[in-house]
Amino acid sequence: MLPIPHEFAIGGVYMPPLLVAGFLGGILTIFTTKWMNHYRISRFFFYPPLVYVSILVIYTVIISTFVIGG
Amino acid sequence: MNISRKAQEAFKTALAMTIAYGISLYLNWDQTVWAGIAVAMVSLATMGQSFNKAALRMIGTLFGAIVALFFIAQFPQERWLFMIALSAWVAFCTYMMLGSDNPYFWHVSGFVCAIICMGGGPDPVNAFDTAMLRTQQTGLGILVYSLVVLFVWPNSSGKAFLSVTESLSSLHQKLFQTHFSIMTNTQPVEESRQSLQELKQKEFPVLNQFQQLFLAARNDSSDIAQNQKLWNQYQVKVNQYVKTLDVWHENISDIQLLDLFKLIPGLNEYYNNINKKYTQIGQLLKGEKIDKTIETCELEVHDDAFEQLSHFEKTALIVNITQLKRIDQISMELVNLLSMITGQTAYKNTSDSLTLPSKYSKLFQPDIDRFSAVIRVMASLWIAFLSLIYINDLPGGVTNISILVPFAMVFATTPQLPVAKLLIPVLGSIAFACLIYIFLLPHMSSFLSLGPLLFVVTFIICYLYALPQQVLNRAFGLVLFLAITGISNDQVYSFYAMSTTSLTFAIIFLILAITAYIPFSPQPDKVFLRLLKRFFRSTHIFISLAALNQKKSLTWHQNYLKQFHKLQLMSIPAKLNAWSRFINPELLIGSNKGLLPIIANLQAISNRVQEIHVVASEAHHSEDLNVIIQELQEWHAKLQIAFTDLAQDPTISDSEYFQNRLAEIMSTLENRIKALFNKSNVQNYKTFEANSFYHLLGTYRGLSEALVGYSKSTDSIDWSRWKEQRF
Numbered sequence: 001m002l003p004i005p006h007e008f009a010i011g012g013v014y015m016p017p018l019l020v021a022g023f024l025g026g027i028l029t030i031f032t033t034k035w036m037n038h039y040r041i042s043r044f045f046f047y048p049p050l051v052y053v054s055i056l057v058i059y060t061v062i063i064s065t066f067v068i069g070g
Numbered sequence: 071m072n073i074s075r076k077a078q079e080a081f082k083t084a085l086a087m088t089i090a091y092g093i094s095l096y097l098n099w100d101q102t103v104w105a106g107i108a109v110a111m112v113s114l115a116t117m118g119q120s121f122n123k124a125a126l127r128m129i130g131t132l133f134g135a136i137v138a139l140f141f142i143a144q145f146p147q148e149r150w151l152f153m154i155a156l157s158a159w160v161a162f163c164t165y166m167m168l169g170s171d172n173p174y175f176w177h178v179s180g181f182v183c184a185i186i187c188m189g190g191g192p193d194p195v196n197a198f199d200t201a202m203l204r205t206q207q208t209g210l211g212i213l214v215y216s217l218v219v220l221f222v223w224p225n226s227s228g229k230a231f232l233s234v235t236e237s238l239s240s241l242h243q244k245l246f247q248t249h250f251s252i253m254t255n256t257q258p259v260e261e262s263r264q265s266l267q268e269l270k271q272k273e274f275p276v277l278n279q280f281q282q283l284f285l286a287a288r289n290d291s292s293d294i295a296q297n298q299k300l301w302n303q304y305q306v307k308v309n310q311y312v313k314t315l316d317v318w319h320e321n322i323s324d325i326q327l328l329d330l331f332k333l334i335p336g337l338n339e340y341y342n343n344i345n346k347k348y349t350q351i352g353q354l355l356k357g358e359k360i361d362k363t364i365e366t367c368e369l370e371v372h373d374d375a376f377e378q379l380s381h382f383e384k385t386a387l388i389v390n391i392t393q394l395k396r397i398d399q400i401s402m403e404l405v406n407l408l409s410m411i412t413g414q415t416a417y418k419n420t421s422d423s424l425t426l427p428s429k430y431s432k433l434f435q436p437d438i439d440r441f442s443a444v445i446r447v448m449a450s451l452w453i454a455f456l457s458l459i460y461i462n463d464l465p466g467g468v469t470n471i472s473i474l475v476p477f478a479m480v481f482a483t484t485p486q487l488p489v490a491k492l493l494i495p496v497l498g499s500i501a502f503a504c505l506i507y508i509f510l511l512p513h514m515s516s517f518l519s520l521g522p523l524l525f526v527v528t529f530i531i532c533y534l535y536a537l538p539q540q541v542l543n544r545a546f547g548l549v550l551f552l553a554i555t556g557i558s559n560d561q562v563y564s565f566y567a568m569s570t571t572s573l574t575f576a577i578i579f580l581i582l583a584i585t586a587y588i589p590f591s592p593q594p595d596k597v598f599l600r601l602l603k604r605f606f607r608s609t610h611i612f613i614s615l616a617a618l619n620q621k622k623s624l625t626w627h628q629n630y631l632k633q634f635h636k637l638q639l640m641s642i643p644a645k646l647n648a649w650s651r652f653i654n655p656e657l658l659i660g661s662n663k664g665l666l667p668i669i670a671n672l673q674a675i676s677n678r679v680q681e682i683h684v685v686a687s688e689a690h691h692s693e694d695l696n697v698i699i700q701e702l703q704e705w706h707a708k709l710q711i712a713f714t715d716l717a718q719d720p721t722i723s724d725s726e727y728f729q730n731r732l733a734e735i736m737s738t739l740e741n742r743i744k745a746l747f748n749k750s751n752v753q754n755y756k757t758f759e760a761n762s763f764y765h766l767l768g769t770y771r772g773l774s775e776a777l778v779g780y781s782k783s784t785d786s787i788d789w790s791r792w793k794e795q796r797f
Contacts, residue, residue, distance in 0.1 A: 013565070013569075033797035034797075036797060037796055037797050040794065042794070042795055042796045042797050043794040043795050043796070044795075045795050046795070047795070048795050048796060048797045049587045049591075049797075051797075052797055
């Protein structure tokens with residue numbers, strides 16, 4: 001079952017779920033692309049900046065749908 | 071009490087900040103933050119440098135304000151036209167910023183116009199008040215800071231300028247001595263080359279400091295201001311000296327194996343003569359008296375020894391002697407200028423016959439890098455503008471554009487600076503400012519408590535980030551502290567305002583990170599390869615316009631092209647040098663000397679190709695030399711083909727092939743020249759014709775050797791990794 005959409009509270013400050021999901025997605029994207037650079041997997045992409053944005057979007061959607069709910 | 075220079079400068083900025091805030095709050099002016107930002111931005115190491123920056127900021131603000139009011143008056147109901155006009159102005163300022171002697175003026179003009187347009191555009195009734203407020207707050211900040219630096223520990227640039235000039239002259243003397251020892255083989259070659267590399271690395275920052283301090287010293291030091299014209303000439307001569315040393319360096323290896331002391335009997339005297347001149351320069355800069363000016367030194371060649379050399383050796387020797395004479399001439403002129411500046415000899419007009427710039431150089435010359443900076447700024451501005459229109463309730467609103475423009479202009483004009491690198495200082499500054507805003511500011515009830523807080527925070531930031539390379543951290547720390555706290559007489563404390571300001575910076579950095587890839591990738595290795603291709607494309611076109619024995623003169627279009635590609639050849643090696651420091655070290659594995667040899671060879675190619683234009687146009691030769699000229703034309707055509715190939719792919723060069731081809735050409739030419747000179751009367755190298763011919767030959771040989779050097783220096787690098795795509 002998918003989590004129910006809800007706001008994210010840190011110290012009494014309510015934040016939209018997309019902001020938190022985007023932030024976590026960004027961090028995961030940084031690690032993933034660093035890993036791809038290290039193992040030279042990035043050379044198989046035609047234009048890495050677009051792939052970077054795509055990975056960011058995929059992570060954000062996955063986190064907001066299955067982890068946080070949004 | 072001995073207070074460190076760092077503490078003195080931090081104290082001055084903190085005091086000026088507190089006074090500027092005090093006055094602005096007392097007069098009940100709105101947007102006090104602008105006065106504070108003016109103080110933060112104009113504070114520099116010396117009084118002259120600060121005055122210079124303050125004047126540029128003030129004039130830039132006035133200029134930007136006038137343009138902004140014009141746009142607001144012209145397009146009050148036309149948001150698209152209004153934005154097109156604003157972006158055109160910002161684009162113009164960005165383009166000018168990259169090529170101007172006063173880039174700060176254009177920077178301020180561009181972002182002040184954006185700030186006033188964004189502050190006044192949506193609210194045209196108050197647009198004039200916004201423009202006036204910005205101008206008066208900036209004026210207040212500048213005035214207060216200028217008065218503080220004038221009365222509290224005044225620190226003139228004059229002394230610092232003279233001290234840097236002395237360091238530079240001693241560095242140039244050492245460079246001369248090292249070059250001389252390499253040329254004459256009087257010291258172990260490896261040792262000399264090592265010390266030469268160290269000296270060259272020191273030269274660039276000192277030269278840069280010399281130029282910057284001169285601009286400051288003429289504003290705050292009456293001695294320098296009085297002799298400004300002579301100091302200007304001194305600066306020109308120093309630059310000529312640097313260039314001559316570079317050209318000499320490129321030619322040295324050709325005569326290293328010759329017995330130079332036998333060929334040039336007066337070489338030792340020459341060496342002592344140049345050293346004496348540099349000793350005199352040092353004495354003059356210290357304010358000491360010198361006995362008398364030393365004259366230039368004659369460099370006569372021993373005729374019998376000269377005749378025993380091969381023709382290519384003769385060529386190399388003549389080219390080197392020309393450079394040695396030039397160094398002698400310039401160093402004498404430097405002594406003369408300094409003795410006039412110090413009043414030891416009477417002033418006389420020394421402006422020598424400078425080469426007049428080509429009429430085509432006065433025409434507009436497009437610069438690809440400046441245009442790409444403009445495109446990057448435009449992309450940032452329009453993304454911010456379109457998101458403002460099409461995204462409802464975007465945090466920051468119009469403020470996003472006001473804050474984005476100055477950052478976008480800085481990033482576009484210093485493309486080596488990665489956006490991600492500034493993220494940590496910005497986040498740190500935001501967190502620091504938020505802590506003060508939440509925990510300290512609510513306890514302040516009057517200026518008596520606010521003033522000391524402002525003073526202490528400014529002092530701490532300026533003291534911690536006092537080094538020139540920390541200037542961005544200092545600027546961010548101060549500006550974000552002032553922007554987030556938003557100090558005013560009717561102080562409001564709102565978590566919403568604070569989080570919005572923080573989110574605004576997140577949005578701005580996101581936009582800047584995206585536009586860093588517009589129009590080209592900012593990855594240093596990709597930029598390096600792109601610049602290499604551009605360099606060889608320009609070399610190919612430039613050399614094809616300098617054909618020998620050219621019957622027709624160049625058309626207007628060809629002359630324009632020639633000037634454009636000449637500028638490319640002159641500027642690209644320096645750009646490559648700047649980018650080379652940012653290349654990922656993993657890409658240089660296997661190459662022990664890094665990219666420096668590549669850049670040195672490119673500089674040599676650039677100098678030689680330009681020389682070919684001059685020498686080919688001045689070459690005078692009789693019918694006797696026609697056979698050789700035909701050989702040279704073939705050589706020229708082969709070089710053209712090599713450069714065309716390199717323009718396609720600068721990494722494919724085959725050093726062995728180039729080396730063999732060069733040896734082949736040189737051996738054929740040596741035999742042809744020998745045969746020709748044996749039967750003709752063009753034997754004496756002192757005749758004008760022979761001299762000009764030797765110069766021509768020397769230039770072609772130098773260019774080919776630089777090409778061989780380039781391909782050798784690229785052999786050790788694994789270029790396949792450079793061409794791979796990476797995040």
